[in-house]
Amino acid sequence: AQSVSQHNHHVILSEAASLELGCNYSYGGTVNLFWYVQYPGQHLQLLLKYFSGDPLVKGIKGFEAEFIKSKFSFNLRKPSVQWSDTAEYFCAVKDAGNMLTFGGGTRLMVKP
Amino acid sequence: NAGVTQTPKFQVLKTGQSMTLQCAQDMNHEYMSWYRQDPGMGLRLIHYSVGAGITDQGEVPNGYNVSRSTTEDFPLRLLSAAPSQTSVYFCASSPNRNQPQHFGDGTRLSIL
Numbered sequence: 001a002q003s004v005s006q007h008n009h010h011v012i013l014s015e016a017a018s019l020e021l022g023c024n025y026s027y028g029g030t031v032n033l034f035w036y037v038q039y040p041g042q043h044l045q046l047l048l049k050y051f052s053g054d055p056l057v058k059g060i061k062g063f064e065a066e067f068i069k070s071k072f073s074f075n076l077r078k079p080s081v082q083w084s085d086t087a088e089y090f091c092a093v094k095d096a097g098n099m100l101t102f103g104g105g106t107r108l109m110v111k112p
Numbered sequence: 113n114a115g116v117t118q119t120p121k122f123q124v125l126k127t128g129q130s131m132t133l134q135c136a137q138d139m140n141h142e143y144m145s146w147y148r149q150d151p152g153m154g155l156r157l158i159h160y161s162v163g164a165g166i167t168d169q170g171e172v173p174n175g176y177n178v179s180r181s182t183t184e185d186f187p188l189r190l191l192s193a194a195p196s197q198t199s200v201y202f203c204a205s206s207p208n209r210n211q212p213q214h215f216g217d218g219t220r221l222s223i224l
Contacts, residue, residue: 032210098160104152
C-alpha cells in the first residue's frame with residue numbers, strides 16, 4: 001500500500017523566514033502529487049498539484065513544490081512566510097489506483 | 113454554487129447509536145470520498161465512489177457503510193457508534209479520480 005511521510009510534525013518560524021516542508025512517498029510508479037492547506041477551523045484547500053512536466057510547480061500564495069522522482073519526494077517551499085500562513089499542511093499522493101493517500105500533516109506556526 | 117455540503121456540522125452520540133452523515137455536491141463530480149481526520153494521522157480514506165452505484169472501501173472502512181444512489185449524494189452511515197469513531201469527518205469530490213478534490217467543511221463527531 002502507498003504511504004506518505006511528512007517528517008516535520010510541527011514547525012515554528014518567524015515572519016519572513018523561509019519554509020521547506022518535506023514529503024516522501026513509497027509508490028514507485030506514476031503518481032499525481034498534491035499539497036493541501038487547512039487554516040484553523042476550515043476545510044482543506046488545494047495549494048498546488050503536480051501531474052507531469054516541469055517538476056517545479058507553483059501554487060497559490062507564493063508556495064511552490066519540487067518533484068524529485070529519484071528521491072520519491074515532493075517538498076513544499078516558500079521563500080518568506082507570513083503570519084497568515086499559520087495552518088496545517090498536508091501532502092497527498094495519488095497512484096494508479098483510485099485512492100488518494102495523505103501524509104500525517106505538518107502544523108506550521110508563524111510568529112509575528 | 114454551494115460546492116460540497118456536509119450536514120450536520122457537529123454531533124454527539126452515545127455508544128451504540130446509529131446515524132448518517134450527509135454529503136452533497138452540486139458540481140456533477142463523479143468521484144466522491146469520505147475521510148476521517150485524527151491528530152497526527154492526517155486524513156484517512158474510509159470509503160469512496162467513482163460514480164453512482166459504485167462504492168469501494170478505503171483504508172479504514174470498518175464500522176462504516178456508504179451508498180451512492182445519485183451522483184450528488186454520498187451519505188456515510190455509522191451503524192453502531194463506538195468511541196474510537198470520535199473524529200472529524202470530511203467529504204470530498206472531484207470530477208474524476210485523478211483531479212484535485214474539493215472538500216466540505218467537515219462534521220465533528222463525538223461518541224460518548
